[in-house]
Amino acid sequence: xxxxxxxxxxxxxxxxxxxxxxxxxxxxxxxxxxxxxxxxxxxxxxxxxxxxxxxxxxxxxxxxxxxxxxxxxxxxxxxxxxxxxxxxxxxxxxxxxxxxxxxxxxxxxxxxxxxxxxxxxxxxxxxxxxxxxxxxxxxxxxxxxxxxxxxxxxxxxxxxxxxxxxxxxxxxxxxxxxxxxxxxxxxxxxxxxxxxxxxxxxxxxxxxxxxxxxxxxxxxxxxxxxxxxxxxxxxxxxxxxxxxxxxxxxxxxxxxxxxxxxxxxxxxxxxxxxxxxxxxxxxxxxxxxxxxxxxxxxxxxx
Amino acid sequence: xxxxxxxxxxxxxxxxxxxxxxxxxxxxxxxxxxxxxxxxxxxxxxxxxxxxxxxxxxxxxxxxxxxxxxxxxxxxxxxxxxxxxxxxxxxxxxxxxxxxxxxxxxxxxxxxxxxxxxxxxxxxxxxxxxxxxxxxxxxxxxxxxxxxxxxxxxxxxxxxxxxxxxxxxxxxxxxxxxxxxxxxxxxxxxxxxxxxxxxxxxxxxxxxxxxxxxxxxxxxxxxxxxxxxxxxxxxxxxxxxxxxxxxxxxxxxxxxxxxxxxxxxxxxxxxxxxxxxxxxxxxxxxxxxxxxxxxxxxxxxxxxxxxxxx
Numbered sequence: 001x002x003x004x005x006x007x008x009x010x011x012x013x014x015x016x017x018x019x020x021x022x023x024x025x026x027x028x029x030x031x032x033x034x035x036x037x038x039x040x041x042x043x044x045x046x047x048x049x050x051x052x053x054x055x056x057x058x059x060x061x062x063x064x065x066x067x068x069x070x071x072x073x074x075x076x077x078x079x080x081x082x083x084x085x086x087x088x089x090x091x092x093x094x095x096x097x098x099x100x101x102x103x104x105x106x107x108x109x110x111x112x113x114x115x116x117x118x119x120x121x122x123x124x125x126x127x128x129x130x131x132x133x134x135x136x137x138x139x140x141x142x143x144x145x146x147x148x149x150x151x152x153x154x155x156x157x158x159x160x161x162x163x164x165x166x167x168x169x170x171x172x173x174x175x176x177x178x179x180x181x182x183x184x185x186x187x188x189x190x191x192x193x194x195x196x197x198x199x200x201x202x203x204x205x206x207x208x209x210x211x212x213x214x215x216x217x218x219x220x221x222x223x224x225x226x227x228x229x230x231x232x233x234x235x236x237x238x239x240x241x242x243x244x245x246x247x248x249x250x251x252x253x254x255x256x257x258x259x260x261x262x263x264x265x266x267x268x269x270x271x272x273x274x275x276x277x278x279x280x281x282x283x284x285x286x287x288x289x290x291x292x293x294x295x296x297x298x299x300x301x302x
Numbered sequence: 303x304x305x306x307x308x309x310x311x312x313x314x315x316x317x318x319x320x321x322x323x324x325x326x327x328x329x330x331x332x333x334x335x336x337x338x339x340x341x342x343x344x345x346x347x348x349x350x351x352x353x354x355x356x357x358x359x360x361x362x363x364x365x366x367x368x369x370x371x372x373x374x375x376x377x378x379x380x381x382x383x384x385x386x387x388x389x390x391x392x393x394x395x396x397x398x399x400x401x402x403x404x405x406x407x408x409x410x411x412x413x414x415x416x417x418x419x420x421x422x423x424x425x426x427x428x429x430x431x432x433x434x435x436x437x438x439x440x441x442x443x444x445x446x447x448x449x450x451x452x453x454x455x456x457x458x459x460x461x462x463x464x465x466x467x468x469x470x471x472x473x474x475x476x477x478x479x480x481x482x483x484x485x486x487x488x489x490x491x492x493x494x495x496x497x498x499x500x501x502x503x504x505x506x507x508x509x510x511x512x513x514x515x516x517x518x519x520x521x522x523x524x525x526x527x528x529x530x531x532x533x534x535x536x537x538x539x540x541x542x543x544x545x546x547x548x549x550x551x552x553x554x555x556x557x558x559x560x561x562x563x564x565x566x567x568x569x570x571x572x573x574x575x576x577x578x579x580x581x582x583x584x585x586x587x588x589x590x591x592x593x594x595x596x597x598x599x600x601x602x603x604x605x606x607x608x609x610x611x612x
Contacts, residue, residue, distance in 0.1 A: 190404035197363050198418040198467070199391035212408040298453065 028294035031301045035290035038283035053097045061090035062246050073268050080268040091248040092272050098160055099250040103229040105164035111222045114175030122183025123206050136173050144170045152241050175221050182214045216292050223288025227281040250277050304338040311335045312370035313361045331357040333531035344508040346522030354531040355511045359477045363396050392422050395468040399480040401460035405452040412448040418470045437466040458489035477509045515558050527551050532594040537604035547606040549587045553580045
């Protein structure tokens with residue numbers, strides 16, 4: 001008895017600790033220099049943007065100053081000013097923060113709704129699937145642009161949150177469809193049947209068996225969505241259906257380039273925002289591919 | 303009375319067709335099958351592809367919807383029990399055919415083998431780990447492998463993990479759905495012998511589904527032969543292999559290869575004879591639809607699907 005328990009003690013000691021999911025991801029990113037660089041860039045930018053945005057006064061930055069119109073970059077204004085004499089650098093910081101917040105919020109919310117919806121529809125199948133997919137179809141046929149424009153017109157206070165919510169309402173269908181199709185495939189595999197015979201409940205099977213097996217798909221799609229959502233806000237603002245100029249975003253800065261004179265002679269107004277969008281999208285993509293490799297044990301490098 | 307009793311089991315799959323996806327017809331995968339298992343014995347279910355043997359096994363454990371008939375386990379009706387946390391789930395376990403898809407590729411061996419334990423028993427992390435290591439040792443894998451992923455194992459080792467998972471809850475009945483057909487011959491023998499060993503050790507009852515008559519002969523006490531969703535013959539292993547009565551069984555038994563090269567010609571002739579007999583007598587043994595008749599006893603344990611009259 002004594003020896004037996006000692007043996008057990010020994011056994012549980014010799015077993016090394018399992019590498020946690022986080023350390024696997026970390027190893028993978030460190031191994032891929034480009035992803036590491038992108039991650040550092042992303043973290044740095046976010047920290048800087050969210051940090052300084054607390055100190056910066058948005059009201060102060062968007063205040064019109066007629067004595068400082070179209071100043072070129074220099075001593076007083078690092079990145080110059082726009083047609084209202086507003087500091088571009090300050091607008092860039094607050095704009096990046098707003099655009100990033102929207103992109104992240106929209107991605108997380110669409111991801112959550114889409115994944116849960118798709119998993120449930122795909123896993124249960126049959127009538128449940130049928131009803132859920134008709135609901136999805138209904139959302140799909142709604143005219144997205146028109147509703148957003150009407151929404152912009154009727155909502156009195158237009159903030160990051162309301163904008164993200166309206167975006168989410170129309171952007172979760174793609175990921176839901178994708179996840180459903182994979183869930184339909186996955187549930188026919190024997191390990192799902194095995195889990196059922198082992199007495200695992202459906203909810204547990206969905207989230208502990210199916211979800212981890214499609215996690216790479218979720219991560220890749222969400223990363224691509226994040227990159228796309230950074231652009232999405234910019235696109236809408238550029239068209240004039242995004243934020244008003246009192247709420248700077250990367251899109252509002254870009255939209256100054258609709259003025260040919262600004263486009264040709266006053267590069268400092270729109271180039272920083274464009275470069276920011278480009279860099280953010282690239283960095284997000286690089287990190288995403290490293291994450292994808294980390295989720296698949298066979299593709300790992302680290 | 304019986305340990306597991308299946309009465310007139312029917313599993314029909316609808317064929318959808320037409321514009322509105324109406325049910326046009328049914329595939330009668332299992333069409334009126336009755337048999338019973340004795341505790342501690344091995345029951346073999348044999349048949350060609352599509353004969354409904356796997357469907358029968360899956361219907362008993364609740365993976366397929368049962369269209370008609372009853373299943374009793376230790377005198378309790380378990381037909382269509384689908385609840386996750388029931389005793390039946392604990393007492394009846396399954397070993398799957400494909401060791402590659404039956405283990406979740408994203409989980410470590412520890413999580414795979416511990417899954418049934420987590421569902422039914424409240425163990426601490428440490429107790430759980432010790433139990434899993436014991437189970438792995440039982441199936442002949444090193445206890446250190448609990449942190450590996452399934453893709454790091456060979457087919458035979460994976461199947462052993464599947465067996466370890468199936469025996470984790472100390473079940474009474476294990477339905478083994480072609481457990482060795484995906485393995486190469488040398489590993490087949492290993493897995494089969496070790497299944498025999500743990501049967502004695504844990505007092506298990508097997509329901510062994512296979513198309514490999516050699517394997518069935520090696521493993522089973524009782525055998526049922528299926529064809530097109532029905533039984534054509536049922537009996538003890540000796541009865542089936544020494545004294546096959548149904549023409550289908552005769553042909554099946556004749557198809558077992560003989561390793562003696564001197565008998566090659568003889569076997570060839572014998573097979574040709576059986577085949578001619580099969581073709582001539584086909585209409586006597588099967589009805590207009592090509593299905594087997596219902597079983598009639600010719601001895602206490604031996605049942606054959608013979609036509610009503612002669």
